[in-house]
Amino acid sequence: MRAFRSLLVLAAVPAALAFKSQDFKTCSQSGFCRRGRALSARASESPSWRSPYSVDASSIALSSDQASFIAAVKSSIYPDVKFSLDVRIHDDGVVRVRMDEVDGLRKHYDEAASWALLDEPKVSQQVQWKVGKDGVSAVYGAKKDVEVKVAFEPLKVTLLRNGKEQVVLNNRGLLHMEHFRTKESVAKGKEGIAVPEEGLDIDDDAQVVLGAHPRTAWFEGEQEDSWWEETFNSFTDPKPRGPESLSVDIDFPNHGHVYGIPQHATRLDLPTTTGENAHYSDPYRLYNADVFEYLADSTTSLYGSIPFMHAHSADSTVAIFNAVGSDTFIDIGHPTAKSSTSHWISETGILDVFIFPGPTPADVFAQYTRLTGTPALPAHWALGYHQCRWNYVSSDDVRTVQKRFDEEDIPVDVFWLDIEYSEEHKYFIWDRKHFPDPVDMIKDVEAIGRHMVVIVDPHLKRTNDYPVYKQATELGILVKKGDGTTDYEGWCWSGSSAWVDFFNPGSWDWWKSLFKTESQGEQWSWVDSTVDTGIWNDMNEPSIFNGPEISMPRENIHYGGWEHRDLHNINGMLFHNLTSQAAMARTDPPKRPFVLTRSFYAGSQRFGAMWTGDNLGTWEHMAVGVKMVLANNIAGFSFAGSDVGGFFGNPEPEMLVRWYGVGIFSPFFRAHAHIDTKRREPFLLDEPYKGIVRDMLRLRYAMLPVWYTAFREASVTGLPVVRPHFVVFPQDENGFSLDDQFFVGGSGLLVKPVTRKGATEETVYLPAEDQVYYDYFNDYAYRSTSSKGKEITVSAELHQIPLFIRGGSIIPTRERPRRSSPLMKRDPFTLRVALSSDGSARGELYLDDGETFSHQQGQFVWREFAAEKPTKKSKGVRISSRDLAAQKPAEAVDHVALTTYDSSNAFAKDIADVRVEKIVVLGLPAKPSSVTIESGKELRWTYTPGVASSDKKGGTASVLVIRDPKLAITGDWSILVQA
Numbered sequence: 002m003r004a005f006r007s008l009l010v011l012a013a014v015p016a017a018l019a020f021k022s023q024d025f026k027t028c029s030q031s032g033f034c035r036r037g038r039a040l041s042a043r044a045s046e047s048p049s050w051r052s053p054y055s056v057d058a059s060s061i062a063l064s065s066d067q068a069s070f071i072a073a074v075k076s077s078i079y080p081d082v083k084f085s086l087d088v089r090i091h092d093d094g095v096v097r098v099r100m101d102e103v104d105g106l107r108k109h110y111d112e113a114a115s116w117a118l119l120d121e122p123k124v125s126q127q128v129q130w131k132v133g134k135d136g137v138s139a140v141y142g143a144k145k146d147v148e149v150k151v152a153f154e155p156l157k158v159t160l161l162r163n164g165k166e167q168v169v170l171n172n173r174g175l176l177h178m179e180h181f182r183t184k185e186s187v188a189k190g191k192e193g194i195a196v197p198e199e200g201l202d203i204d205d206d207a208q209v210v211l212g213a214h215p216r217t218a219w220f221e222g223e224q225e226d227s228w229w230e231e232t233f234n235s236f237t238d239p240k241p242r243g244p245e246s247l248s249v250d251i252d253f254p255n256h257g258h259v260y261g262i263p264q265h266a267t268r269l270d271l272p273t274t275t276g277e278n279a280h281y282s283d284p285y286r287l288y289n290a291d292v293f294e295y296l297a298d299s300t301t302s303l304y305g306s307i308p309f310m311h312a313h314s315a316d317s318t319v320a321i322f323n324a325v326g327s328d329t330f331i332d333i334g335h336p337t338a339k340s341s342t343s344h345w346i347s348e349t350g351i352l353d354v355f356i357f358p359g360p361t362p363a364d365v366f367a368q369y370t371r372l373t374g375t376p377a378l379p380a381h382w383a384l385g386y387h388q389c390r391w392n393y394v395s396s397d398d399v400r401t402v403q404k405r406f407d408e409e410d411i412p413v414d415v416f417w418l419d420i421e422y423s424e425e426h427k428y429f430i431w432d433r434k435h436f437p438d439p440v441d442m443i444k445d446v447e448a449i450g451r452h453m454v455v456i457v458d459p460h461l462k463r464t465n466d467y468p469v470y471k472q473a474t475e476l477g478i479l480v481k482k483g484d485g486t487t488d489y490e491g492w493c494w495s496g497s498s499a500w501v502d503f504f505n506p507g508s509w510d511w512w513k514s515l516f517k518t519e520s521q522g523e524q525w526s527w528v529d530s531t532v533d534t535g536i537w538n539d540m541n542e543p544s545i546f547n548g549p550e551i552s553m554p555r556e557n558i559h560y561g562g563w564e565h566r567d568l569h570n571i572n573g574m575l576f577h578n579l580t581s582q583a584a585m586a587r588t589d590p591p592k593r594p595f596v597l598t599r600s601f602y603a604g605s606q607r608f609g610a611m612w613t614g615d616n617l618g619t620w621e622h623m624a625v626g627v628k629m630v631l632a633n634n635i636a637g638f639s640f641a642g643s644d645v646g647g648f649f650g651n652p653e654p655e656m657l658v659r660w661y662g663v664g665i666f667s668p669f670f671r672a673h674a675h676i677d678t679k680r681r682e683p684f685l686l687d688e689p690y691k692g693i694v695r696d697m698l699r700l701r702y703a704m705l706p707v708w709y710t711a712f713r714e715a716s717v718t719g720l721p722v723v724r725p726h727f728v729v730f731p732q733d734e735n736g737f738s739l740d741d742q743f744f745v746g747g748s749g750l751l752v753k754p755v756t757r758k759g760a761t762e763e764t765v766y767l768p769a770e771d772q773v774y775y776d777y778f779n780d781y782a783y784r785s786t787s788s789k790g791k792e793i794t795v796s797a798e799l800h801q802i803p804l805f806i807r808g809g810s811i812i813p814t815r816e817r818p819r820r821s822s823p824l825m826k827r828d829p830f831t832l833r834v835a836l837s838s839d840g841s842a843r844g845e846l847y848l849d850d851g852e853t854f855s856h857q858q859g860q861f862v863w864r865e866f867a868a869e870k871p872t873k874k875s876k877g878v879r880i881s882s883r884d885l886a887a888q889k890p891a892e893a894v895d896h897v898a899l900t901t902y903d904s905s906n907a908f909a910k911d912i913a914d915v916r917v918e919k920i921v922v923l924g925l926p927a928k929p930s931s932v933t934i935e936s937g938k939e940l941r942w943t944y945t946p947g948v949a950s951s952d953k954k955g956g957t958a959s960v961l962v963i964r965d966p967k968l969a970i971t972g973d974w975s976i977l978v979q980a
């Protein structure tokens with residue numbers, strides 16, 4: 002978190018600290034971005050523009066199995082500079098294109114992919130490259146419908162499907178990898194740019210016109226724009242390595258929509274930044290930053306960066322991942338309604354682009370998460386409600402807040418402690434005056450299975466009485482200044498601080514040991530915590546109050562001699578990774594860790610949850626938070642949420658209630674508030690607000706089985722936990738820009754949280770399919786048609802959330818109100834069977850112990866519920882439950898060892914007495930004559946006939962309620978409803 006007022010308390014904070022967007026660079030304030038955009042402008046102005054990069058055909062070297070090749074690349078403007086190209090196709094059809102400078106003055110940063118990727122992917126043995134006169138190509142895929150072409154001159158890489166261009170790299174000739182050069186060689190004219198006769202003092206003004214060499218000027222421009230130094234606000238970046246930026250255009254000629262590249266506060270269907278009608282003037286930026294009071298509609302960078310972009314059309318989805326860890330700007334255009342362009346401009350790094358062939362969104366998710374990992378399956382409790390505030394100020398405060406929740410019967414699973422628990426912001430060390438009994442306090446919270454989450458930030462107070470700092474100094478693992486030897490010092494909450502270099506392997510085991518809860522003698526450990534304490538990693542962009550753009554100087558040095566600028570966007574992920582490993586290392590065998598991060602990169606989904614940072618308590622922020630969570634979900638990182646209530650400000654009751662309506666449909670659900678705000682825990686609300694929020698929280702808890710099942714699916718298939726329309730209905734054009742309503746996993750639940758002040762109604766779009774959508778609360782059945790979708794208007798008073806069950810779905814819930822989710826472990830289930838227009842339905846339920854990794858040894862229950870007509874003409878239905886894991890023995894999945902699965906595993910046995918207590922069937926065409934268990938026993942049931950609306954286009958569905966059928970949730974059974 003960031004706070005102006007509280008900062009004033011800190012001594013020695015520079016007076017120039019202004020928390021405004023002026024703190025952050027726009028493209029025009031950033032040398033390499035200006036150069037990249039200028040290159041693009043010259044290209045579009047010149048009809049004869051042609052990329053100077055070409056492949057030397059004589060250099061092609063196929064690997065012995067012909068599955069990959071390398072080749073030499075040259076640029077006509079710098080004939081002496083050498084590049085190498087490496088193109089390979091993975092087992093699953095993903096294409097990787099790498100290009101780097103060879104024998105340069107230095108090495109470009111080439112490690113971004115190694116941090117993001119799970120493993121080095123296997124190269125396909127099925128693919129055979131063919132070398133032709135003008136290029137190299139390969140045809141592959143089960144139907145041999147995919148082709149990759151690498152053209153020699155100019156260099157261009159194209160992915161085609163059925164002969165149609167899908168992704169084209171260097172289509173517009175904007176590829177440029179600035180080679181390393183020295184000031185001296187440039188001044189002497191050895192690098193293409195000649196010095197004018199009278200000479201020139203380059204140090205004086207980097208912007209000066211140099212009388213450029215005609216060979217390079219058309220391409221690189223006539224100016225050395227910020228090659229050697231750059232000043233922004235009061236900060237000068239010395240840029241000791243000179244220009245080394247990377248520009249590449251990646252076009253999607255047959256896709257009219259692009260999504261992804263979080264984190265930005267904008268629409269899901271990314272608006273344009275180039276072209277005549279550009280929606281934004283500045284490109285999307287990826288540079289992890291602590292942006293104070295960020296705008297709710299902007300392309301500015303925020304706390305995390307995932308350089309992964311989907312391109313979508315009604316007949317194809319493809320995607321690209323640009324593995325770069327440095328400051329990156331991305332321009333997006335739509336030259337026509339059916340095509341998209343993107344231009345990526347990065348400060349440093351090699352070209353390392355992965356092209357995902359799709360062709361469906363589900364394929365893209367599988368391809369991307371096979372590469373960077375699926376989201377970790379969270380502990381079950383982590384899907385409950387999290388109550389946070391900066392700050393619960395003492396042990397007594399924590400206990401009182403917990404007591405108030407219980408008195409008001411409001412469910413909650415987690416209480417959080419922000420930075421003020423610690424003595425002088427020395428994390429791990431408790432402020433004993435206010436928290437005299439930390440372990441007892443945590444144990445009080447844990448008494449009914451609740452958890453406590455405590456913050457541990459990356460800035461270490463520089464004082465030798467802080468063992469964590471002292472040890473880090475002794476180990477020599479702190480980030481260094483530009484000189485490469487002196488420990489870097491900056492300002493943060495703890496005053497003068499230092500930062501551990503998590504790129505240094507020497508820090509890894511040490512950091513993991515800090516979280517141990519038993520004493521380790523000389524080695525410091527966190528005995529004042531419990532093995533179940535969750536951790537919150539904030540400020541890990543890193544946020545540095547007196548640094549450039551509130552972060553670390555780019556010339557700082559990390560392990561291996563890399564500059565901070567090379568790996569800035571990856572930095573926060575490593576801290577998250579190591580903290581999550583540390584949390585696991587507390588017990589043997591490990592438990593599932595819970596670690597929340599603010600900063601993230603591609604791959605962060607493997608380590609825990611994220612939130613959208615310091616949002617404002619405004620309706621705009623509430624609305625954009627929904628879009629940001631969706632964007633994160635389609636970028637592989639599902640466990641996402643926004644602070645309920647807004648971090649800054651005092652939301653009025655109406656806003657707070659609506660925000661809970663958003664929160665209960667977020668994968669990660671936490672309320673949080675700034676230190677200057679009024680207390681706003683739900684028990685403080687007056688009626689009717691309090692009762693509405695209680696009901697909303699109970700709905701979240703009732704639906705935990707749905708959420709947990711969705712998380713399991715995400716952890717196996719990579720499909721997101723919340724899914725926008727284009728993911729679920731990839732061919733329904735009307736849904737491609739929808740980002741204020743979405744589906745929860747594969748459950749068939751469609752929700753549109755209300756984010757407008759004073760709303761009493763909402764319009765909801767029902768997709769183009771011949772289907773029924775049932776209002777979750779009143780069973781009204783809306784019909785959608787296959788030719789076009791349908792907009793409906795529904796009541797959305799303060800206590801209402803537009804929520805629908807798609808016909809054909811079966812929703813498992815647990816409807817007994819409890820104070821925390823662990824108390825629900827043995828609660829019975831309700832099944833809502835929402836019959837489709839053809840009278841069938843299916844659904845899934847996944848359960849395991851929710852806290853260990855025993856599910857990876859087959860300790861889980863995975864059921865499929867189905868409803869079918871017993872015979873074609875029947876008006877009845879047969880509802881059955883079967884073991885889904887046993888049906889899919891061959892499904893090769895990473896996290897669930899189905900080969901070792903045994904339906905009578907110990908976990909299944911343990912919950913053998915958990916029942917189905919109610920089955921609700923929506924949309925039966927006629928009153929049943931009997932409802933029996935397949936063996937013949939008649940069950941208790943009631944039936945309410947449906948009521949058609951006057952226009953016959955909908956009406957309230959019929960409802961059959963079967964009470965207490967005495968069936969086990971783990972058992973195989975079937976019920977016959979005859980009509």
Ligand SMILES: *[C@@H]1O[C@H](CO)[C@@H](O)[C@H](O)[C@H]1NC(C)=O
Pocket residue numbers: 116119374503575578579607
């Ligand atoms: C991060 O996490 C992965 C596991 O996903 C692990 O293999 C890797 O070594 C970790 N460490 C770092 C420093 O990234």
